[in-house]
Amino acid sequence: MSRTYRIGIIGCGGIANGKHMPSLKKLQNVELVAFCDIIEDKATEASEKYGAADSRVYTDYTELLKDDTIDIIHVLTPNDSHADIAIAALESGKHVMCEKPMAKTAADAARMVEAAKRTGKKLTIGYNNRFRPDSLHLKKLCEEGALGEVYYAKAHAIRRRAVPTWGVFLDEEKQGGGPLIDIGTHALDLTLWMMDNYKPKVVLGTSYHKLSQTENAANAWGPWDPAKFTVEDSAMGMIVMENGASIVLESSWALNSLEVDEAKCTLCGTEAGADMKGGLRINGEKNSRLYTTEVDLSAGGVAFYSGSTEDAPDVEMRAWIKAIDEDTDPVVTPEQAYVVSQILEAIYESSRTGKAVYL
CATH class of the missing domain: 3.40.50.720 (NAD(P)-binding Rossmann-like Domain)
Structure with a gap:
């Protein structure tokens, strides 16, 4: 520096x-x-x-x-x-x-x-989840073409009962939404980045207020106040990109689901697939046989700090300051983040109107 x-x-x-x-x-x-x-x-x-x-x-x-x-x-x-x-x-x-x-x-x-x-x-x-070891390794595989053309993906941001009850998280006027804009945004950013695809065509979405009015609800941070819960408790979206690729985005703070994943993605490509469920897994077909590989991420470095065992936010901050010092683009560009905001807003709009939103 x-x-x-x-x-x-x-x-x-x-x-x-x-x-x-x-x-x-x-x-x-x-x-x-x-x-x-x-x-x-x-x-x-x-x-x-x-x-x-x-x-x-x-x-x-x-x-x-x-x-x-x-x-x-x-x-x-x-x-x-x-x-x-x-x-x-x-x-x-x-x-x-x-x-x-x-x-x-x-x-x-x-x-x-x-x-x-x-x-x-x-x-x-x-978007600090880009800087996790599994994310960085998967991004490198995508850049090398190991997955081929990624034409279907899922962005996961599902909590079973983990509604943030502090600050203004439940205030729609301050936040603009609930789990979709809070944690769904991480999963969507991660997915678009892996696909290197920032050209959405049409979005269809739904948001729900099904569990938000539960009194004395089981919750990781204690029961929420239904009267203050003005945002959705879950929201789902379907995004079709200009090149025909499609993404399913799922988000919730409260959902009756045992399949809980946050800030993760599943990618399906022409050469192989990948997911972050229980670690980073790569799947495909070779020599007329299907295979699944679990990537060992316990050793080795990351792209921005060789040999690092730092947490993702530490790597994120180091990369940010490095971009300023070396006058290069930051890892997360504003243009990329803008597309995330466009899609999230389109999901909310689609849910309100019951119609698909063309971008």
Whole structure:
């Protein structure tokens, strides 16, 4: 790395403390110098735990953005504020990592893409599941053509009973949706990336409010309040791409299913298939016999940090800073993330109207 980068954090809640700040703190060439949250105590606590000696605390992000010594901003706020904050940060001359999903609406995501192009600053979205060892290995196989043409895929984001009951997760106005936009977005991003296909043609979707009104429900984080559960409890989509490939997307926070998978995909190609169920498995036919191979991912490195045993967020942050330092495209480009937002919005629209949505 050629220099040390100064980073500002906007939004010091769960994802900041659980992912961004711990991973950034491990990097020797970054300093966390500014922390902003509408709850000042959260920003102060983050500054004391992760901040550099000269770090400052804010409750107004516009004041933070006036600091010209800051190089990079991480936007870690509720979905409805992603676009405005990210665009303001780009216009202030800073590179931006924004947590997933890119924005509450596709229109806002498009504004973010335009701002990045106009300002010449880098913008990426926090799809950290691309950086898992199984994801990186499968992506390499796809790039090498081991699966051939991938023409059918499934994006999995199914929880049996794991509804997030804190923050604004259940607030449709703040978030734009429930499990589809929260965890379905990870599975869809992963699937499109593996297929290297970002040209959707038509989307058909359904969303459900079947279990959200359950009183005293069994749940990983305790019962939810039905009165506050204004988003869907599950949503499904069918996406047909311009080249004829199709993707089934399944997402839920609460579903009567024992088949539970999150941020995983199944790929079916002309030469072989792959899935992430119970580990990475490759299947196909050779010498007139079917085969299944389970890939051992217990050893070896990843594409961005040879020999690494780091968690995906650590690899993600290292790759992000490296892209800035070397002036290359980030692994997750804003154009790719925009397509994810388009498809998610189309699933919601299709569910509301009962009609297919053409993109």
